[in-house]
Amino acid sequence: xxxxxxxxxxxxxxxxxxxxxxxxxxxxxxxxxxxxxxxxxxxxxxxxxxxxxxxxxxxxxxxxxxxxxxxxxxxxxxxxxxxxxxxxxxxxxxxxxxxxxxxxxxxxxxxxxxxxxxxxxxxxxxxxxxxxxxxxxxxxxxxxxxxxxxxxxxxxxxxxxxxxxxxxxxxxxxxxxxxxxxxxxxxxxxxxxxxxxxxxxxxxxxxxxxxxxxxxxxxxxxxxxxxxxxxxxxxxxxxxxxxxxxxxxxxxxxxxxxxxxxxxxxxxxxxxxxxxxxxxxxxxxxxxxxxxxxxxxxxxxxxxxxxxxxxxxxxxxxxxxxxxxxxxxxxxxxxxxxxxxxxxxxxxxxxxxxxxxxxxxxxxxxxxxxxxxxxxxxxxxxxxxxxxxxxxxxxxxxxxxxxxxxxxxxxxxxxxxxxxxxxxxxxxxxxxxxxxxxxxxxxxxxxxxxxxxxxxxxxxxxxxxxxxxxxxxxxxxxxxxxxxxxxxxxxxxxxxxxxxx
Amino acid sequence: xxxxxxxxxxxxxxxxxxxxxxxxxxxxxxxxxxxxxxxxxxxxxxxxxxxxxxxxxxxxxxxxxxxxxxxxxxxxxxxxxxxxxxxxxxxxxxxxxxxxxxxxxxxxxxxxxxxxxxxxxxxxxxxxxxxxxxxxxxxxxxxxxxxxxxxxxxxxxxxxxxxxxxxxxxxxxxxxxxxxxxxxxxxxxxxxxxxxxxxxxxxxxxxxxxxxxxxxxxxxxxxxxxxxxxxxxxxxxxxxxxxxxxxxxxxxxxxxxxxxxxxxxxxxxxxxxxxxxxxxxxxxxxxxxxxxxxxxxxxxxxxxxxxxxxxxxxxxxxxxxxxx
Numbered sequence: 001x002x003x004x005x006x007x008x009x010x011x012x013x014x015x016x017x018x019x020x021x022x023x024x025x026x027x028x029x030x031x032x033x034x035x036x037x038x039x040x041x042x043x044x045x046x047x048x049x050x051x052x053x054x055x056x057x058x059x060x061x062x063x064x065x066x067x068x069x070x071x072x073x074x075x076x077x078x079x080x081x082x083x084x085x086x087x088x089x090x091x092x093x094x095x096x097x098x099x100x101x102x103x104x105x106x107x108x109x110x111x112x113x114x115x116x117x118x119x120x121x122x123x124x125x126x127x128x129x130x131x132x133x134x135x136x137x138x139x140x141x142x143x144x145x146x147x148x149x150x151x152x153x154x155x156x157x158x159x160x161x162x163x164x165x166x167x168x169x170x171x172x173x174x175x176x177x178x179x180x181x182x183x184x185x186x187x188x189x190x191x192x193x194x195x196x197x198x199x200x201x202x203x204x205x206x207x208x209x210x211x212x213x214x215x216x217x218x219x220x221x222x223x224x225x226x227x228x229x230x231x232x233x234x235x236x237x238x239x240x241x242x243x244x245x246x247x248x249x250x251x252x253x254x255x256x257x258x259x260x261x262x263x264x265x266x267x268x269x270x271x272x273x274x275x276x277x278x279x280x281x282x283x284x285x286x287x288x289x290x291x292x293x294x295x296x297x298x299x300x301x302x303x304x305x306x307x308x309x310x311x312x313x314x315x316x317x318x319x320x321x322x323x324x325x326x327x328x329x330x331x332x333x334x335x336x337x338x339x340x341x342x343x344x345x346x347x348x349x350x351x352x353x354x355x356x357x358x359x360x361x362x363x364x365x366x367x368x369x370x371x372x373x374x375x376x377x378x379x380x381x382x383x384x385x386x387x388x389x390x391x392x393x394x395x396x397x398x399x400x401x402x403x404x405x406x407x408x409x410x411x412x413x414x415x416x417x418x419x420x421x422x423x424x425x426x427x428x429x430x431x432x433x434x435x436x437x438x439x440x441x442x443x444x445x446x447x448x449x450x451x452x453x454x455x456x457x458x459x460x461x462x463x464x465x466x467x468x469x470x471x472x473x474x475x476x477x478x479x480x481x482x483x484x485x486x487x488x489x490x491x492x493x494x495x496x497x498x499x500x501x
Numbered sequence: 502x503x504x505x506x507x508x509x510x511x512x513x514x515x516x517x518x519x520x521x522x523x524x525x526x527x528x529x530x531x532x533x534x535x536x537x538x539x540x541x542x543x544x545x546x547x548x549x550x551x552x553x554x555x556x557x558x559x560x561x562x563x564x565x566x567x568x569x570x571x572x573x574x575x576x577x578x579x580x581x582x583x584x585x586x587x588x589x590x591x592x593x594x595x596x597x598x599x600x601x602x603x604x605x606x607x608x609x610x611x612x613x614x615x616x617x618x619x620x621x622x623x624x625x626x627x628x629x630x631x632x633x634x635x636x637x638x639x640x641x642x643x644x645x646x647x648x649x650x651x652x653x654x655x656x657x658x659x660x661x662x663x664x665x666x667x668x669x670x671x672x673x674x675x676x677x678x679x680x681x682x683x684x685x686x687x688x689x690x691x692x693x694x695x696x697x698x699x700x701x702x703x704x705x706x707x708x709x710x711x712x713x714x715x716x717x718x719x720x721x722x723x724x725x726x727x728x729x730x731x732x733x734x735x736x737x738x739x740x741x742x743x744x745x746x747x748x749x750x751x752x753x754x755x756x757x758x759x760x761x762x763x764x765x766x767x768x769x770x771x772x773x774x775x776x777x778x779x780x781x782x783x784x785x786x787x788x789x790x791x792x793x794x795x796x797x798x799x800x801x802x803x804x805x806x807x808x809x810x811x812x813x814x815x816x817x818x819x820x821x822x823x824x825x
Contacts, residue, residue, distance in 0.1 A: 137755045137786040156787070157825050163755060163786045212783060234780055 002051045004073040006066045009040035016040050017065050018072060027055045029075060036072075053077045059150050071151050134161040139212055141166040143219070210237035221246035221262045283368070291426050295465040298424045301477050303484035304454040305440050311487050321385040324360065324414045327437055327459070328373070328388065329381045329490045330483040331410060332356055336377065338476040342409050344430040345467040351430070359408025359428055360388060362395045369395040370428055372408045380493050416440065416457065425462050432467045433476075436460045457484070502685050508678040510652035511541050511617075514659035515579065519549055522577060525663060527554045529564060529581030529617075538583050539619060539678055561587045565594035565616065569602070572612045579663055585620030585634045585672060592637070599668045600643035611666035615659070619673040621712055621762055623810055628798035631806070633711075633763035638670040639740040639772070645693060646740040648672040650714035653684045654691060654737055661690035669693075672739075674712040696743035698750065702730035705756035705820055708747055708773055710736040713760040713811060720816035731820060739769060747773060748780045755786040756823040760816055765793035790819035 006016045019037040023029055033049040056076040060066050134142075134149055138161050142149050145166065152169050154161035210218070210225050214237055218225040223245045230237035246262045276284070308326055315321055335342050335356050344351040355375040362369045371391035376384060394400045411428040416439035425436040436459065443456035459480070463473045483489060505513070519525045531538050533546040533556045546554040557564050561582055568578040582588050588595060595616070603612050622631030638646045645667055649655040655673065662669040699714065700721050709717035714735045721731040732750050736742050751757045757777055759770035770791040777789055795809035 135786045136783045140783045157822075209780075210783070 001056065002053060002075040002077065003071045004035060004047070004049070004075060006068050006070050006072055007038065007047065008068045009038070009045055013040045013068055015065050015067050018060055018062060019044060020062050021058060023055050025055050025058055029053060029055055049075065051075055051077065057153065070148065133158065135163065136212070138163045138166045140215070141170075143212065143215060145170040209235060211239055214239045214242045217246070217265075218242045280367070286429075287426055290429055294427050294429065296424075296427060297463050297465050297470065297473075298460055299463070299470070299473050299477055300422065300458055300460040301481050302443070302456040302458045303481045304445070305457045305484055306455045308484055308487045309440065309455060311491065315381075315491070319382045319385055320389075321381060323416065323440070323457075324412065324437065325381065325385040325388060326487060326490060327414070327435070327484070328358055328360065328376065328384050328412055330480055330487070331412060331435065332358065332376045332379075332384075332494070333483055333489060334476055334480040335410060337479050338472065340472055341433050341468055341476050343467055344409070344432055345464060346430070350467065353407075353409040355409070357407055357409045359411035359431060359434075360391070361411065361413035361425075361428075362392050364396045366398065369400070370405070370408060370411060371395050371400060372404055372406060374403065378494060381490055411435070412437065422458050422460065424460050427462050427464055432464045433473065434462045436462065459484075502683050504681050505652055505684050506678065507649075507652045507655050507673070507680045507682075508539065508541050510656040510684055511659055511673065512543060512545070513684075514656040514663075515542065515545060516548065518579075518660055518663045519545070519553065522663075524575065524577045525553070525579060526571065526576055527579050527581065528557050528567070530557060530559055530583050532556060532581050537581065539675065541617075541673075541678070542581070561591035562594050565591040565599060565614075568614045568616065569594065569599050569612065572614045573602075573610055577613045577663065579615045579617060582616060582618045584630060584675070585618040586630050586632050588616075588618055588634060589632075595638070595644075595668075595670075596641050600641050603667070604643055612668050613663075613666045615662045615665075615669045615671050617659075617671045617673065619675045619678075621674040621676055622794075622799045622806060623676055623712075625801055625803055625806060627801045631799040633761070633794065635670075635672055635711075635739055636763055636768050639742075639769060640767075643668065644740060645669040645738070646672065647693065647738050648674075648711045649737060650674075650677070650709075650711055650735050652680065652682045653688060654697070654735075656684055657688050657691035658693070658737065660688075661693050664690060665693060672711065676712050677715075680715075691737070694738045694741045694743060696737055696746040697735045698732060698746065699735050700731065700733040702732035703754055704729045704731060705758060705823055706732045706734060706747070706750040706754045707758045707760060707816060707820070708734045708736065708770075709760040710739060710769070711762065713762050716811055716813050717760050717816055719813040720820065723813060723817050724820055729820065729824065736769075736773075742769075742773070744776055744780065748777060751777050752781045752784045755784050757785075757789045758792060758816060758819045758823060759789065760792045760811055760819075762794050762810060764796040765791055766796060768793055787823040787825070790823050792816050792819045 006018075009016065017039040019039050021036045022034050023036075029035065029049045030052050031050055034046040035049045035055075036047045038045055038047045053075040056074040058073045060070075060072045066072055133156075134154070135156065139149065141147075141163055142152070142161075147166055147169050149161060149166075152161050152165050153159075155165050156162035209230055210228075211232065215225060217223075217239060218228075218237075221242065223242055225237055225242065228237045228241050228245055229235075231241055232238040243265065305323070308323070312321060312323065312326060342353050342356055344353070356377045358373045358376045359370045360373065362371055371388070371394070373379070373384065373387055373391060379387065391400070391404055394404065408428060408431050411425075411431040411434040413425050413428075413434060414437040415423055416437055419439045421438050421441065423436045423438065425434045427434045438458040438460070440455040440457035442453050444451050445454050445456065459477075461473055461477055515525075515527065519527070527533075527542060527545060527549075529537075532542045533551070533554045535556075536543040536546070542554070557567070557580075564580050564582065568580040571578045582591065599612060599614060599616075603610055620635070621633055624631070635646060635648060638644050645662070645665065647658050647662055647669060649658045659671060662671050700718060702721065704724075707717040707721060714733070717731075717733045717735075721733050724731050732754055734747055734750055736747075747757075757774070759773045761768055761770045763769065765771065768791075770793055774789040774791060778785070792811045792815050794811065797809060799809055800806045
């Protein structure tokens with residue numbers, strides 16, 4: 001018996017689609033015949049037959065998606081009856097290469113040339129997995145043992161898959177003399193969960209008093225079904241019970257792989273779903289990684305920007321400058337006085353940047369973009385304003401160059417225009433600090449024992465604790481606040497190393 | 502421990518309960534002077550006298566009605582109906598009065614009536630005298646229905662039934678009266694509503710009651726010769742029946758056959774099977790097989806009658822089907 005499996009047509013391929021079978025059960029086939037058209041993420045290819053024989057069973061029909069490596073059909077060798085109820089024990093395969101399903105050649109060969117360990121011959125003809133009945137107990141066993149029912153031929157009445165079929169599959173179909181033969185049911189070999197020890201009926205009933213779909217969901221979501229109160233008939237645990245429990249699990253963001261999060265299940269009439277565009281997914285990955293990997297801490301100060309706002313109005317005649325531009329300039333000055341914040345930590349290395357490259361968060365139609373103003377330490381406020389505006393324009397029209405998008409050593413994000421009073425941004429690597437600027441609110445404060453009204457603008461530093469310590473950040477923030485409150489220094493030419501003091 | 506017949510076990514239970522409690526009285530057709538049409542009440546008139554053991558006219562409605570009234574009057578009556586077939590004449594008294602009165606009166610009374618009735622077929626008595634009528638009682642809320650299969654259970658369960666303050670339909674099988682088996686001396690009343698695992702096994706569960714319990718045990722013996730180990734569960738009480746013992750057994754064996762002498766439609770086996778499906782569905786490796794009496798009035802002709810009643814080969818065939 002020869003297994004036809006879904007071939008791996010490309011490195012990135014994980015599932016393939018059977019477009020159309022070119023043969024049907026009972027057809028005689030020869031080596032080189034085309035069995036089916038199969039589609040990968042990249043191309044459609046013909047699935048070639050490797051053996052002479054008769055198509056004994058087709059496990060997956062047209063237009064179905066199948067994982068790479070999964071068995072999709074059986075071909076009985078000539079002389080082997082397609083309907084013969086051969087026992088799973090059986091023949092040693094002729095000198096198999098004893099390898100795993102090999103990496104594909106690009107010409108879409110279907111699996112290893114000599115047949116691998118024999119699969120149990122189906123005892124009843126012509127039943128696809130969609131039709132083959134499975135006893136409830138067999139279904140449960142298959143879930144416990146991690147066996148795909150589609151790979152099992154049933155030996156019960158009418159081709160029903162029953163417990164002994166699942167147990168035979170779990171015991172492995174490889175005959176004894178070939179210990180390294182590839183497992184016919186790779187899922188069983190890889191199943192991480194060991195089958196539970198034999199339970200007393202009462203314990204077993206706790207375990208089995210659960211809807212099979214609910215059991216699958218519970219395993220997927222890491223819910224311990226034994227701890228659930230069933231709300232179904234006779235205390236049966238239902239899908240709803242499992243989903244409620246899964247939702248109750250605190251949503252701790254996992255490190256980068258987001259398939260550790262419970263997936264969101266819903267009925268088609270509850271929501272529409274579409275694949276996220278590439279950049280969306282990339283941002284999701286990066287932001288998740290940043291939030292989870294970088295140890296964030298946050299410090300906040302309010303600065304009285306009354307003078308800053310007055311200055312802003314003054315320079316309006318000469319050049320338009322926003323509060324953000326002033327903040328950028330202030331940050332640059334503060335960084336000069338506290339150069340340690342212009343560094344990054346990466347896998348045991350401390351990277352000390354030679355220039356101050358300011359990242360500025362920009363809200364565009366295409367979503368959030370961080371534009372990078374390189375070597376801001378060389379720029380006066382006017383240049384900062386003009387260049388930033390140019391970058392924003394490019395961002396909005398999608399024309400940023402790579403350099404204009406990368407390596408911000410310090411990132412500024414401002415939500416003050418939306419009247420946000422306080423927020424804690426997620427650090428934008430490789431910046432060690434990302435500053436969140438909020439709106440300037442008229443606020444009563446006490447000064448010289450008197451109450452006066454100031455325009456208080458809160459800024460929050462989100463800091464990477466691997467490279468920035470609390471005291472460092474606090475000192476930086478003190479300097480920044482002083483600059484924001486007395487912005488005279490911001491209006492002059494930038495001081496840099498070349499200038500003589 | 503002594504080996505006594507099913508008949509004598511019932512007799513002993515009546516005797517001991519009447520000795521223990523003066524309010525226990527027996528009456529029915531021919532139960533006193535004739536000592537019972539099946540001789541179950543032998544010697545009781547002699548021992549306890551006419552005030553406590555007496556004959557009635559041939560009117561089942563009157564017998565049950567009188568029992569109901571006597572119970573309301575603080576007696577503990579154990580009337581006998583000659584066979585379950587004659588209960589049909591008293592159905593209004595049983596289903597419409599005895600079963601519902603305690604509930605309708607908000608518990609102001611108890612009705613400690615135990616109606617004893619032999620039932621079952623196989624003796625060429627014709628369809629009118631061969632009913633297995635337990636279904637009608639099991640369906641009715643307010644009744645307890647007991648059906649022992651062994652002498653020990655007959656004695657222990659009858660004692661429990663008499664002591665219970667609710668109306669109990671105590672069914673006996675005519676074919677079992679001569680069946681002899683061990684009965685422990687001084688046996689205590691058995692709990693009502695509890696089944697018994699008479700034979701342990703791992704390959705399938707056979708649920709039965711009454712005479713069919715013995716058919717099931719015989720079938721289990723035959724299956725054992727082929728290496729199949731059947732677990733046999735005797736229900737003993739039909740209402741309320743022991744779901745836990747039955748479903749625990751099926752959870753272990755993954756296959757079930759339910760045997761009843763009465764016809765299948767809306768029968769005991771249907772009730773048991775449905776509950777197995779509801780409670781332990783995920784344990785099942787095959788659909789449940791019911792082995793029931795034929796869905797016909799029971800014939801008079803001997804061969805035909807036997808063909809309508811389940812025997813061990815029928816149960817074995819059902820077992821092989823679930824094991825296929």
